[in-house]
Amino acid sequence: MEIVELVTRNAPITGEQIAETLGVSRPTIRSDLSVLVMLGYIDAKPKVGYFLGKALKPDRAVHSSLLQGKxxxxxxxxxxxxxxxxxxxxxxxxxxxxxxxxxxxxxxxxxxxxxxxxxxxxxxxxxxxxxxxxxxxxxxxxxxxxxxxxxxxxxxxxxxxxxxxxxxxxxxxxxxxxxxxxxxxxxxxxxxxxxxxxxxxx
The missing domain is CATH 3.10.580.10 (CBS-domain)
Structure with missing residues (x-):
C-alpha cells in the first residue's frame, strides 16, 4: 500500500512523482493506479494529480463489498x-x-x-x-x-x-x-x- 501512503502524505501528487519516489517507471505502476482508483482508495483529477479516495472513509458500500467479497x-x-x-x-x-x-x-x-x-x-x-x-x-x-x-x-x-x-x-x-x-x-x-x-x- 505504498502508493496509498504516498498519496495520503503528498496529495495532490502526479503519477510521475509517485513513480519517481518508488524508483520505478510510470508504465510500471499504471495498472496499480487504475486498480486503486477503481477500489476508491485514491482518486484522480486531470492535470492535478492523485488524492485520497472516498473508500477509505468508514461505512462506504464499495469498501464493505470488497471486505466481504471472496x-x-x-x-x-x-x-x-x-x-x-x-x-x-x-x-x-x-x-x-x-x-x-x-x-x-x-x-x-x-x-x-x-x-x-x-x-x-x-x-x-x-x-x-x-x-x-x-x-x-x-x-x-x-x-x-x-x-x-x-x-x-x-x-x-x-x-x-x-x-x-x-x-x-x-x-x-x-x-x-x-x-x-x-x-x-x-x-x-x-x-x-x-x-x-x-x-x-x-
Missing part, C-alpha cells in the same frame, strides 16, 4: 502447463489462451511455479535450443510465488498484487498429501470487473 466468487479458470512441457509449448499456450502467465504443475497436479513472457524472453535470448528446454528450467519457482486462498477477500488479493507488483495470483488450497492444489487464478481484471459491478449496484 476470491472464489471472482476467480478465473487456471491456465496450467506441466513442468515437463517445453518452452515452445509454453509460448503456444500463452498465445492460444491469451493470458499473461501460465501456472506450472507437476505430475501430481501440485503447484511448482509460474512462467511469464518475460521469463521466456530472458531465457531464449542466446539459447539456440531454447524451444525444446523443459519449462521447469525457465519458470519462477513456487518458493518465489505469491498465492492466495479462495476464502481470502478481493481486497487482500488486490493488496498482494500491488505489494508484489504482479498482475495475477494462483488461487490454491492445501493438498492432503502436501503441497498446493491450483483451483483458479485471480487477476487485476477480475477485481476491476467486480468494482464496476459493485459501483453499478449502488
Amino acid at each position: 476470491v472464489r466468487d471472482r476467480m478465473s479458470r487456471p491456465v496450467v502447463i506441466r513442468d515437463d512441457a517445453t518452452v515452445n509449448d509454453a509460448v503456444i499456450s500463452l498465445f492460444v489462451d491469451n493470458v499473461g502467465s501460465l501456472i506450472v504443475t507437476d505430475e501430481n497436479d501440485r503447484l511448482v511455479g509460474m512462467v511469464s513472457p518475460k521469463d521466456l524472453l530472458k531465457f531464449t535470448l542466446g539459447h539456440a535450443n531454447a524451444s525444446v528446454i523443459p519449462i521447469r528450467m525457465v519458470m519462477t519457482k513456487q518458493s518465489q510465488l505469491v498465492t492466495i486462498s479462495p476464502e481470502d477477500t478481493l481486497l487482500e488479493a488486490a493488496r498482494r498484487m500491488m505489494g508484489h507488483q504482479v498482475n495475477s495470483l494462483p488461487v490454491v488450497r492445501p493438498r492432503s498429501g502436501g503441497g498446493a492444489e491450483v483451483i483458479g487464478r485471480i487477476t487485476k481484471t477480475n477485481i476491476t470487473q467486480a468494482m464496476i459491478e459493485i459501483a453499478s449496484d449502488l
